Amino acid sequence: MVTRIEKFGASWCGPCKVLDRTLEQISGIEIVKHDVDEEEELANSKGIRNVPVLIYYNDRDEEVKRTVGAISLGTIMQIVNNN
Numbered sequence: 217m218v219t220r221i222e223k224f225g226a227s228w229c230g231p232c233k234v235l236d237r238t239l240e241q242i243s244g245i246e247i248v249k250h251d252v253d254e255e256e257e258l259a260n261s262k263g264i265r266n267v268p269v270l271i272y273y274n275d276r277d278e279e280v281k282r283t284v285g286a287i288s289l290g291t292i293m294q295i296v297n298n299n
Contacts, residue, residue, distance in 0.1 A: 220246040231286035
């Protein structure tokens with residue numbers, strides 16, 4: 217089960233803003249947001265090449281999935297509930 221989601225985005229990114237509104241609808245899961253311009257070293261270490269990116273982690277803090285783009289709430293919840 218997914219217990220944490222990291223979002224990598226940028227202030228100038230339109231799809232990132234859309235995804236932020238979607239993430240606001242999620243409760244019960246830790247959501248950590250990173251700006252790739254402010255945290256360039258972290259983004260590089262995670263292999264982030266496009267934004268927005270969501271990285272999903274399980275309760276052992278292991279990455280279980282990544283998605284790219286402004287995906288729907290339904291898609292996010294399907295990933296959360298099936299991993």
